[in-house]
Amino acid sequence: MSDYIVSARKYRPQTFESVVGQGAIAATLKNAIRAGKLAHAYLFCGPRGVGKTTCARIFAKTINCMNLHEDGEACNECESCQAFNEGRSLNIHELDAASNNSVDDIRALIEQVRIPPQIGRYKVFIIDEVHMLSTAAFNAFLKTLEEPPAHAVFILATTEKHKILPTILSRCQIYDFQRMSVENTIKHLQYVAEREGYTYEPAALNVIAQKADGGMRDALSIFDQVVSFSGGNITYQQVIQNLNVLDYDYYFRLVDLMHEHRVTDCMLLFNEVLTKGFEGGPFVSGLASHLRDVLVARDPQTAALLEVSDDIRQRYVEQAARCKPTWLYSAIRLCNACDQNYRTSRNKRLQVEIMLIECAQLDEDGVGAGRRPARHLLPIFSLLTADGQAAAVGTPVVPQQTGASATAQPIAQNPTANTASATPSATAATHPSVGPVPAETTQQRKTIKFGSIGGPTLRHQSAKSGSTTVQAGIANAQPTGGNSDATTSSVQSATTQVNRPLEQSEVLVSWQRFINSMPREETAFAQRMRIMQPKITGEGVLEVVVENEEVEKRLSAIVPRITEFLRQDLSNSSLTITLRVTEHTVEVQRFDKRQQLRHFCDMNPALIELGKAFKLELV
Numbered sequence: 001m002s003d004y005i006v007s008a009r010k011y012r013p014q015t016f017e018s019v020v021g022q023g024a025i026a027a028t029l030k031n032a033i034r035a036g037k038l039a040h041a042y043l044f045c046g047p048r049g050v051g052k053t054t055c056a057r058i059f060a061k062t063i064n065c066m067n068l069h070e071d072g073e074a075c076n077e078c079e080s081c082q083a084f085n086e087g088r089s090l091n092i093h094e095l096d097a098a099s100n101n102s103v104d105d106i107r108a109l110i111e112q113v114r115i116p117p118q119i120g121r122y123k124v125f126i127i128d129e130v131h132m133l134s135t136a137a138f139n140a141f142l143k144t145l146e147e148p149p150a151h152a153v154f155i156l157a158t159t160e161k162h163k164i165l166p167t168i169l170s171r172c173q174i175y176d177f178q179r180m181s182v183e184n185t186i187k188h189l190q191y192v193a194e195r196e197g198y199t200y201e202p203a204a205l206n207v208i209a210q211k212a213d214g215g216m217r218d219a220l221s222i223f224d225q226v227v228s229f230s231g232g233n234i235t236y237q238q239v240i241q242n243l244n245v246l247d248y249d250y251y252f253r254l255v256d257l258m259h260e261h262r263v264t265d266c267m268l269l270f271n272e273v274l275t276k277g278f279e280g281g282p283f284v285s286g287l288a289s290h291l292r293d294v295l296v297a298r299d300p301q302t303a304a305l306l307e308v309s310d311d312i313r314q315r316y317v318e319q320a321a322r323c324k325p326t327w328l329y330s331a332i333r334l335c336n337a338c339d340q341n342y343r344t345s346r347n348k349r350l351q352v353e354i355m356l357i358e359c360a361q362l363d364e365d366g367v368g369a370g371r372r373p374a375r376h377l378l379p380i381f382s383l384l385t386a387d388g389q390a391a392a393v394g395t396p397v398v399p400q401q402t403g404a405s406a407t408a409q410p411i412a413q414n415p416t417a418n419t420a421s422a423t424p425s426a427t428a429a430t431h432p433s434v435g436p437v438p439a440e441t442t443q444q445r446k447t448i449k450f451g452s453i454g455g456p457t458l459r460h461q462s463a464k465s466g467s468t469t470v471q472a473g474i475a476n477a478q479p480t481g482g483n484s485d486a487t488t489s490s491v492q493s494a495t496t497q498v499n500r501p502l503e504q505s506e507v508l509v510s511w512q513r514f515i516n517s518m519p520r521e522e523t524a525f526a527q528r529m530r531i532m533q534p535k536i537t538g539e540g541v542l543e544v545v546v547e548n549e550e551v552e553k554r555l556s557a558i559v560p561r562i563t564e565f566l567r568q569d570l571s572n573s574s575l576t577i578t579l580r581v582t583e584h585t586v587e588v589q590r591f592d593k594r595q596q597l598r599h600f601c602d603m604n605p606a607l608i609e610l611g612k613a614f615k616l617e618l619v
């Protein structure tokens with residue numbers, strides 16, 4: 001027990017040559033020593049356990065060696081080297097700044113710096129975790145660091161370079177230590193295992209190296225832990241059991257199950273993972289990294305990025321061959337979404353299970369069975385006013401015309417439309433396109449029901465008949481009732497010259513403009529007004545449909561203001577506004593989703609086919 005030395009100490013490298021994974025830094029330091037060009041301060045930065053202190057010690061030993069080898073390595077035989085190796089050298093001073101960070105600690109160190117070495121040429125001061133020094137200590141140290149005696153060399157080590165003051169940085173030669181690659185870590189573990197006479201499975205060392213995440217000291221501590229647990233026979237099973245690591249095998253199986261749409265088996269597998277004591281969170285992130293690895297394994301070039309042993313790499317390559325990239329993207333996306341929601345979720349298990357179900361329902365190309373179709377927001381309010389038959393307002397400009405004409409029917413009974421019906425025959429005569437209704441119009445009326453499609457069709461027609469869009473509007477309105485012929489532009493030209501004819505689109509713009517000009521205290525009502533759509537129902541007559549008497553009362557209070565505004569804005573001095581409470585609010589019911597879907601299916605039977613193809617539950 002007493003002579004047990006942990007592997008991290010026992011196998012701490014003694015020469016630059018044996019330093020693992022920091023070849024470039026070791027070579028640079030060796031060259032500097034050989035050339036006799038030593039700086040008086042070095043800063044070693046990098047994550048923990050990658051060899052900063054080790055390199056600092058080797059450096060200290062080497063510059064003091066009395067028979068330096070030609071390649072720049074210490075001889076390990078001379079008096080100085082032996083003193084270093086036995087840990088009794090007086091030429092090396094280590095200060096852990098994490099626990100000794102006061103000004104007094106630094107002052108004590110500075111005292112030491114003044115005394116020249118008894119044996120050897122240099123005194124080396126290693127300050128570990130130098131970023132932990134207090135600002136006062138830093139400042140006390142600064143002077144010495146700048147002008148140290150010729151025999152002093154400082155080596156500062158830190159895991160957090162960004163915390164080092166620029167004044168310190170500028171006085172040091174900086175070396176950045178890299179994280180250990182999994183490959184290097186494995187090699188070193190193999191070396192240690194062979195020296196100690198342990199047997200091992202490569203996959204087991206792989207798991208240890210991955211768990212250590214780039215730190216050799218961590219890797220060796222885990223290694224020691226596993227060795228004591230397994231009695232020198234390091235197997236994969238023992239390692240994952242001891243380290244509480246989830247077996248690769250689960251993920252391989254899970255992805256295969258998902259790919260075969262075996263939802264139940266996925267759920268059972270997840271349950272098995274939970275009963276083994278694993279948490280859902282690490283499971284999900286593990287699945288995401290597994291999927292990433294499968295994606296990476298698709299390409300022989302990127303497969304090299306996988307930091308796994310060869311037999312497992314082969315499994316990745318095989319699984320990758322079965323999965324399309326699009327499937328993998330979708331699955332990764334679902335995993336990520338689940339990962340993000342996991343922490344905030346109250347029912348964490350459900351979160352994961354839903355993700356598993358969704359993944360298992362992805363088809364070959366990664367299209368989800370449960371994916372909702374893209375949502376188009378229908379203009380709800382025009383739907384209401386147009387009695388469900390004409391959701392007119394799709395594109396903002398042209399369909400407004402149709403909107404006006406489509407609502408013509410209820411207006412026919414309305415006394416306010418009187419002026420409009422004044423000159424119907426005249427209009428019909430002056431515009432030949434109005435008389436014979438083109439065959440297209442009936443089709444159009446179908447399409448107009450879903451206003452967004454109506455826009456382009458209308459424009460197309462007007463171009464064909466060589467008349468303006470307004471006329472197209474009239475032609476379109478023809479079957480609904482005669483009075484709508486009286487849409488402004490035609491009438492306008494016959495009767496008044498002073499007032500500019502009203503244009504539905506301009507009216508709407510002007511209406512919004514008025515709302516924008518409303519004072520702040522009317523904001524709430526202004527919002528209400530935004531969804532109202534005044535419609536031209538006759539010459540200079542706008543009709544606003546409101547939902548109830550209450551709104552009518554409030555609106556009528558400001559109608560004079562609106563009229564004034566619109567008259568100016570639209571250059572039409574005879575413009576008047578009438579209000580009408582909609583009659584449909586009671587009988588018009590909103591479509592529920594099922595009805596909407598049924599309607600869409602009637603419109604386009606291919607939808608049903610689509611539903612079947614994607615195994616959707618439609619109506």
Ligand SMILES: [Zn+2]
Pocket residue numbers: 064065066067068074075076077078079080081082
């Ligand atoms: Zn030596």
